Amino acid sequence: MVPITHFLYLAGILFLIGVVGVLARRNVLIVLMSIEIMLNAANLVLVAFSRAWGNLEGQVLVFLTIAIAAAEAAVGLAIVVSLFRARTGTDIDDLTVLRD
Amino acid sequence: MEGSFSLIWIPLFPLLAAVINLVFGRMFMRSFGTRVGREIIHLVAIGAVAFSCFITMSAVFDGMIEGGFARLVDRVYPWIVSGETSVAFELMMDPLAAVMTFIVTFVGLLIHIFSVGYMEKEPAYHRYFGYLNLFMGSMLILVLGKSLALMFVGWEGVGLCSYLLIGFWFDDEVKATAGRKAFVMNRIGDFGFILGMLLIYMVTKSLDVDAIRMACASGERSPFVTTMVAGVSVATVATLLLFLGCTGKSAQLPLFTWLPDAMAGPTPVSALIHAATMVTAGVYLIVRLNFLFALAPLTMAVIALVGTVTAVFAATIGITQNDIKKVLAYSTVSQLGFMFIAAGVGAWVAAIFHLMTHAFFKACLFLGAGSVIDACHHEQDIRKLGGLRKKMPWTAGTFFVSCLAIAGIFPFSGFFSKDEILLHAYVNESAWSPGLSYFCYGVGVLTALCTAFYMGRLYFLTFEGKFRGDRHTWDHVEEQSIMYGPLVILAFLATVAGAVGLPHVFGVSHVLHEWLRPVIALSSAFRGDYAIGPKAQFVEHGHVSTVVELVGMAVGLTAGIAGLVFARMLYREGPSALAQRFAVRLAALYRASLDKYWVDEIYDRVIVRPMRALAHVCYRVVDVVFVDGAMVYGTAGLVGGIGNGVRRLHNGNVRRYLLWLLFGVGLVLGLVYANPDVAQLGPSPVHTIDAGGLRPTLKAPKRSGSIAEPLETPEGRDG
Numbered sequence: 001m002v003p004i005t006h007f008l009y010l011a012g013i014l015f016l017i018g019v020v021g022v023l024a025r026r027n028v029l030i031v032l033m034s035i036e037i038m039l040n041a042a043n044l045v046l047v048a049f050s051r052a053w054g055n056l057e058g059q060v061l062v063f064l065t066i067a068i069a070a071a072e073a074a075v076g077l078a079i080v081v082s083l084f085r086a087r088t089g090t091d092i093d094d095l096t097v098l099r100d
Numbered sequence: 101m102e103g104s105f106s107l108i109w110i111p112l113f114p115l116l117a118a119v120i121n122l123v124f125g126r127m128f129m130r131s132f133g134t135r136v137g138r139e140i141i142h143l144v145a146i147g148a149v150a151f152s153c154f155i156t157m158s159a160v161f162d163g164m165i166e167g168g169f170a171r172l173v174d175r176v177y178p179w180i181v182s183g184e185t186s187v188a189f190e191l192m193m194d195p196l197a198a199v200m201t202f203i204v205t206f207v208g209l210l211i212h213i214f215s216v217g218y219m220e221k222e223p224a225y226h227r228y229f230g231y232l233n234l235f236m237g238s239m240l241i242l243v244l245g246k247s248l249a250l251m252f253v254g255w256e257g258v259g260l261c262s263y264l265l266i267g268f269w270f271d272d273e274v275k276a277t278a279g280r281k282a283f284v285m286n287r288i289g290d291f292g293f294i295l296g297m298l299l300i301y302m303v304t305k306s307l308d309v310d311a312i313r314m315a316c317a318s319g320e321r322s323p324f325v326t327t328m329v330a331g332v333s334v335a336t337v338a339t340l341l342l343f344l345g346c347t348g349k350s351a352q353l354p355l356f357t358w359l360p361d362a363m364a365g366p367t368p369v370s371a372l373i374h375a376a377t378m379v380t381a382g383v384y385l386i387v388r389l390n391f392l393f394a395l396a397p398l399t400m401a402v403i404a405l406v407g408t409v410t411a412v413f414a415a416t417i418g419i420t421q422n423d424i425k426k427v428l429a430y431s432t433v434s435q436l437g438f439m440f441i442a443a444g445v446g447a448w449v450a451a452i453f454h455l456m457t458h459a460f461f462k463a464c465l466f467l468g469a470g471s472v473i474d475a476c477h478h479e480q481d482i483r484k485l486g487g488l489r490k491k492m493p494w495t496a497g498t499f500f501v502s503c504l505a506i507a508g509i510f511p512f513s514g515f516f517s518k519d520e521i522l523l524h525a526y527v528n529e530s531a532w533s534p535g536l537s538y539f540c541y542g543v544g545v546l547t548a549l550c551t552a553f554y555m556g557r558l559y560f561l562t563f564e565g566k567f568r569g570d571r572h573t574w575d576h577v578e579e580q581s582i583m584y585g586p587l588v589i590l591a592f593l594a595t596v597a598g599a600v601g602l603p604h605v606f607g608v609s610h611v612l613h614e615w616l617r618p619v620i621a622l623s624s625a626f627r628g629d630y631a632i633g634p635k636a637q638f639v640e641h642g643h644v645s646t647v648v649e650l651v652g653m654a655v656g657l658t659a660g661i662a663g664l665v666f667a668r669m670l671y672r673e674g675p676s677a678l679a680q681r682f683a684v685r686l687a688a689l690y691r692a693s694l695d696k697y698w699v700d701e702i703y704d705r706v707i708v709r710p711m712r713a714l715a716h717v718c719y720r721v722v723d724v725v726f727v728d729g730a731m732v733y734g735t736a737g738l739v740g741g742i743g744n745g746v747r748r749l750h751n752g753n754v755r756r757y758l759l760w761l762l763f764g765v766g767l768v769l770g771l772v773y774a775n776p777d778v779a780q781l782g783p784s785p786v787h788t789i790d791a792g793g794l795r796p797t798l799k800a801p802k803r804s805g806s807i808a809e810p811l812e813t814p815e816g817r818d819g
Binding site: 019022023092093095 | 753754755758759762
């Protein structure tokens with residue numbers, strides 16, 4: 001049986017990939033995808049612990065997360081589309097409306 | 101021997117009237133028309149004072165018992181109660197307070213009535229009567245207060261009213277400044293009063309006059325004498341400090357310069373506050389605490405000395421002044437000096453006697469001056485007056501009577517009171533101050549001569565000879581009956597008031613002395629009515645021997661008559677050539693007197709200007725640089741600077757925020773890794789306790805949910 005630490009390492013690596021993606025990439029679409037990767041890293045941890053402790057609650061939570069992630073992706077992509085239309089570009093460094 | 105009586109109404113009536121007039125007075129004048137409004141205002145004011153005068157008299161009759169006076173005490177309410185300290189709001193009318201209350205309410209009443217005529221064209225009528233009533237209330241609290249703390253309330257209250265009324269016409273810069281000067285000089289004295297009060301409290305743990313009397317009762321063994329402050333007895337230090345307060349309030353050297361300036365106020369105010377009542381508060385305070393002062397021979401010598409020097413100092417200034425009110429002001433300072441001579445030689449009764457006669461004749465003189473000023477278009481320069489007797493017979497007559505009284509002419513009141521003071525000054529020689537009695541007496545007689553001279557000069561220049569002003573003014577001169585009415589009453593009192601203090605030669609008892617006996621009983625027990633010193637041979641059977649008394653009277657009378665005759669010689673027909681020659685021959689003396697010995701100028705150079713400079717430095721350095729610069733702007737600048745620095749982080753870039761977030765998370769994780777205890781919020785130790793089951797269970801139930809105290813339970817760490 002694969003020990004739980006392996007799952008945790010994998011989830012950690014995925015999460016870090018997501019973080020670096022969010023911080024380093026300038027394309028909004030890529031940022032959005034990186035966020036999805038981080039979410040799935042969390043899902044992986046939930047499922048792994050659920051399995052290890054024989055408790056289904058973790059898996060139930062994962063389903064909920066997936067559903068919310070789908071909705072979030074839909075909203076996020078819609079924002080990206082409207083951003084693209086308004087700004088003719090999806091470079092995240094141009095989006096400093098909060099400061100201005 | 102103590103009765104109770106609702107004494108509180110005596111000061112309360114004027115205070116209520118003050119509130120009514122100050123709050124609603126303007127409304128009265130607006131809504132009922134100026135004329136009716138004024139009627140209401142002065143009826144309220146005069147009515148209130150008349151009521152307190154009436155209550156005073158009924159209280160005096162109430163307290164009168166066979167052969168004396170039962171003290172009346174009104175315990176109004178416990179005022180300050182804090183731990184062991186308790187100061188009660190108690191009013192007391194003893195024989196001394198009775199005399200003083202009578203003077204204040206009665207003279208006050210007459211002056212209120214006079215004011216109706218004098219202030220008839222004043223737009224701020226309500227303010228004038230409001231302040232005047234406020235003064236009456238404060239003065240009565242000062243007089244009736246049973247504890248020093250309550251007296252101090254009145255003391256400050258009259259000071260405030262004095263300031264308000266001197267600067268009554270405050271749009272005139274000079275008058276506003278005069279008010280301020282009076283206030284500031286009085287503050288210097290008040291500081292002495294407070295310190296003296298605290299010293300007394302230190303010894304007796306109470307400010308009640310009775311408690312102080314009790315503490316004094318053992319004479320030389322009393323705690324006031326045995327407790328030392330810097331090598332001197334508390335009695336001496338405390339009384340010296342209290343006397344500093346008296347020099348401020350009663351305009352003695354060195355704090356007298358405010359009183360002549362106080363003449364900027366309306367003339368009835370000068371009569372009431374700066375002649376008859378408030379300025380005598382210092383004398384009253386000393387006599388009130390006579391048992392304490394009697395224990396401090398050094399202070400007594402100082403008081404006598406200061407009184408003597410002030411008396412002659414002010415009298416010599418009075419000789420050359422040309423403003424009718426200024427002459428009277430310096431005369432007041434000088435007469436107050438006489439009262440302090442009396443207090444300083446332990447002649448308490450003589451001090452109160454002179455206080456009373458002075459209240460009558462000086463109020464009469466001031467009101468007479470007011471009548472003249474009112475009739476002559478506010479002309480106060482006696483060089484431009486003259487001959488007014490023909491147009492103002494009542495004013496001239498009463499003024500003349502009061503002049504005779506103050507000059508000490510037999511049988512007017514001033515003769516008896518001044519004579520009694522001089523006699524005591526001569527006879528009371530204490531071992532402490534050898535030769536002081538000769539100094540006091542000699543200078544006192546000289547002052548009496550000056551007094552008679554300047555009063556004669558004032559009378560002759562104002563009322564005799566020819567009018568030296570312009571024709572138009574002369575045509576309009578007339579006196580009002582509402583003004584000379586009070587004058588007549590005061591002149592009558594100034595004539596006959598001496599009857600309460602006839603000297604022993606007349607073979608009748610000294611009424612005032614008998615009346616005040618309970619007040620001065622204790623200090624009489626310490627030192628006798630006459631200090632038996634080197635001059636014991638002058639005292640026989642507790643009285644000054646007849647020969648000494650007669651000689652004293654003759655000397656006093658001669659001085660008075662000489663002064664008046666001399667004044668008549670020089671000023672009968674206006675300033676004569678002879679008077680001019682004197683001024684030229686004695687130019688230096690004349691100049692010094694006319695310029696009031698440059699005391700104001702000296703104070704200005706020595707005190708006011710250095711203080712101003714210091715204040716300027718404080719302003720430039722402490723206020724601008726330190727408070728404004730470092731504290732106020734500094735704080736704002738610091739916060740602004742931090743904000744400016746931190747603002748750079750807030751650049752609107754979400755990914756940068758995220759980076760900081762990550763940095764923060766990393767920091768927390770790092771800390772937790774380095775120090776695992778920080779993260780030990782721990783699972784419930786209850787579980788562990790249940791599992792162990794062997795621990796003493798006394799404290800166990802309290803440990804449930806021990807999130808707040810995880811570090812104290814070893815079990816918490818394991819979980």
